Amino acid sequence: MNRLNQILLLVFLCAAYGASSQISSEINGKIKGAKGKTIYLMHEEKGKLVACDSSNINLFGSYKLNANVVLDDFYRVSLDKKDGIILILKGDEKLKIKSTTDFKSMNYSVSGSADSELIQDFFSMKLNPSVSKDSLREYATHFVENNAKSLAVFLALNEVKDLAASIDVAEKGIGESYPNSIYHNALKRTQQAIKSQAAQAGNSPAGKLAPELNMPNPEGEILTLESLRGKVVLIDFWASWCGPCRRENPNVVRLYNQYKDQGFEVFSVSLDKDKARWEAAIIKDNLNWSSHVSDLKGWGSAATSLYGFRGIPYTVLIDREGKIIQTRLRGAALEKKLEEIFSK
Numbered sequence: 583m584n585r586l587n588q589i590l591l592l593v594f595l596c597a598a599y600g601a602s603s604q605i606s607s608e609i610n611g612k613i614k615g616a617k618g619k620t621i622y623l624m625h626e627e628k629g630k631l632v633a634c635d636s637s638n639i640n641l642f643g644s645y646k647l648n649a650n651v652v653l654d655d656f657y658r659v660s661l662d663k664k665d666g667i668i669l670i671l672k673g674d675e676k677l678k679i680k681s682t683t684d685f686k687s688m689n690y691s692v693s694g695s696a697d698s699e700l701i702q703d704f705f706s707m708k709l710n711p712s713v714s715k716d717s718l719r720e721y722a723t724h725f726v727e728n729n730a731k732s733l734a735v736f737l738a739l740n741e742v743k744d745l746a747a748s749i750d751v752a753e754k755g756i757g758e759s760y761p762n763s764i765y766h767n768a769l770k771r772t773q774q775a776i777k778s779q780a781a782q783a784g785n786s787p788a789g790k791l792a793p794e795l796n797m798p799n800p801e802g803e804i805l806t807l808e809s810l811r812g813k814v815v816l817i818d819f820w821a822s823w824c825g826p827c828r829r830e831n832p833n834v835v836r837l838y839n840q841y842k843d844q845g846f847e848v849f850s851v852s853l854d855k856d857k858a859r860w861e862a863a864i865i866k867d868n869l870n871w872s873s874h875v876s877d878l879k880g881w882g883s884a885a886t887s888l889y890g891f892r893g894i895p896y897t898v899l900i901d902r903e904g905k906i907i908q909t910r911l912r913g914a915a916l917e918k919k920l921e922e923i924f925s926k
Contacts, residue, residue, distance in 0.1 A: 605650070605651050605672075605673030605674045606648055606649065606650055606651070606673065606674070607648070607649045607651050607671045607672070607673055607674065607675045607676075607677065608646065608647075608648055608675070608676045608677070609623065609646065609647040609648070609649070609659065609669075609677045609678075609679060610644070610645075610646050610676070610677070610678050610679070611644065611645050611646075611647070611659065611678070611679040611680070611681065612642070612643050612644050612645075612679070612680050612681075613639060613643050613645070613679075613680075613681050613682065613683060614643055614681070614682045614683070615643075615682060615683050616639045616643060616661065616683050617639055617640070617641055617643060618638070618639065619638075619639050619661060620636055620637070620638055620639070620661075621636065621637055621638075621639055621645050621647070621659060621660070621661055622635070622636045622647075622659070622660050622661070622663055622666075623635040623636070623647040623648075623649055623657055623658070623659055623660075624657060624658040624659075624660050624663060624666065625649070625655065625656075625657050625658075626655075626656070631658070631663065631664070633663065634649055634650075634657075635647045635648050635649060647659065649671055651671045651672060651673035653673075653763075654670060654671070654672045654673075654697075654733060654760070655670070655671065655733075656668060656669070656670055656733070657669045657670070657671050659679065659685075660685065661683060661685065665685050666685045667679065667681060667685055667690055667692070668698075668701050668705075668737070669692070669695065669697075669698040669701070670695065670697035670698050670701065670732075670733050670734060671695065671698075672695070672697070675694055675695050676694050677692060677693065677694040677695050677698065678692070678693050678694055679691070679692050690702065696732075697732050697733060697734050700725075700729055700732055700734035701734050701737055704722075704725055704734065704737050704738055705737075707721050708722075708741065718741055719741055719742060719743045720743065721741075722738040722739075722741035722742045722743075722748075723742045723743045723744070723748060725738045726738050726739065726742060726748045726751055726752055727748075727751055729755075730751050730752055730754065730755025730756070731755040731756065731758055731759035732755075732759070733756070733760070733765060735752045735755070735756070736752075736765070739752065745776070746773075746776045749769060749772050749773055749776060750773065752769055753766070753769040753770060753772075753773055756769055757769075787906050787909075788906055788907060788908060789905055789906065790905065790906050791904055791905055791906075792807065792817065792898060792900045792904055792905065792906050793888040793889060794806065794807055794808055795807040795817070795849070795851065795875065795885060795888070797851065797875035797876060797877050797884075797885075798875060798876070798877070799872075799873075799874050799875055800857065800860070800861050800864070800874060805849075805873055805875050807849055807904070808904065810847050810849060810873065811902070811903070811904055812845070812902050813845045813846065813847045813902060814841075814845055814846050814847070814899070814900070814901060814902060814907075814920075814923055814924075815846075815847045815848070815849050815899070815900050816834070816846070816847070816848050816849070816897055816898075816899050816911075816916070817849045817851060817889075817897065817898040817899075817900065818834060818848055818849065818850045818851065818895065818897050819851050819853065819885060819889070819891060819894050819895065819896040819897070819898075820850060820851070820852060820853070820894055820895050821852055821853040821854050821860075821880075821894060822852070822854050822856075822859040822860050822862070822863035823854070823859070824853075824894050824895065826894075826895055827894055827895040828863070828867060830895050830912055830913065831867040831869065832867070833912070833913055833916070833917070834848060834869075834916075835867070835868055835869065835870070837916065837917060837920055838870075838871055839870075840920075841920055841924055842871075844924050845902070846920065846924070847871065847873065848869075848871045848873065849873045849875070850864075850869060850871070850873060850874045850875070851875055851876065851883075851885050852874065852875070852876035853876070853880050853881060853883055853885075853886070853894060854876055854878060854880070855878055855879065855880045856878075857876075857878055860876055860878075895912060896909070896910065897909065897910060897911050897912060897916070899911055899916075899919065907919070907923075
C-alpha cells in the first residue's frame, strides 16, 4: 500500500485549504533543559515546513507562541524546525504544553486542544515499547472508529488492521466534520485507489508463466528466475527505502526458514538505486537467501513494466513450473497459502 501511504502523508503535510478570516491560537509551553534556545511553531506551506512564529525559551524554560489559524490544520512545535510535537490548531484556543527537549520520544503533555490531546494519546500508545504490533493495530482501529470526525485519525490510519475498512470509517466521519476539504477529498481518492487495487487483484494472471527476470546480484553475477525452476518461488519486489517492505521482511524470513528445506525459495528484486543501502538492508533484515538482484534503476527498473505493478511491496508466488499461483500475498495471507502448498 505504498501509494496509499503517500496519499495519507500528503494529507498530513498539506497546507490549510483556504478561508477569508484568521483566528489566533496561543500556545504556552514549558520545556526542560532548553534555556536560551529558540522554539518554533511550524506549518506546511506550498510543500515546505515554515516557521509561522518563534520564541526564545527563558530562564524558567517557558515560552509563548501564537498562530493565526485560517482553518483547522496540523502544526508542529519544534526546536530544530524538523521534528517536534504535532498539534491540530483550530483557532481561538489556548494550549499548554509541558515537555522535554526529546520531542522524538513524544515525552510531553498537552491541554487546551481536544484534537491535540488525541494525538498525544495515540503516540503514547504507539511509542510504548511494551505494546505489541497486534495490540497497536487493534488500538489504532478503535482509535479511528471512536474519533472519526477528528483530523487526528490521519496519524492512526497507517497502523490499523484493515486499511480499507478504516478508510471507509474515516471518510464518513471527516465528510461530516470537514466536507469538501482537502482531508475529505484525499480520503475519497484513497478509497478509489483501494477499490482499483482490489479490482486488479481480482484479475490476477494466475496460471500464466511468470515473465523471466535476468538481473545482477550485489557481486555483479547475473541471476535468472528460470534457474529456480522446480521450486516454489516468491518473487519479492522491495527496496531499502520502502517502510512497508522492511516491516514485512521478518515475516518473509520466518516463512523462508520454515519451508526452505521443502523447496521454497525467495527471489528478491530491489528497486533501489543506491547499492550500498541495498546491501546494508539485506544484512540488517537477515535476508539470508541467495537470490538478490537489482538493476539499480529504481522505478525505472525493467521489472516494473514486466510485472505491471505500481507500488511495493509487491509479491508474485510461482509454482515449480514457473507459473503464477497468486500475486500480492503478504503477512497472514502468504503464510496461509504456503501452508496449503506444503501440507499436500
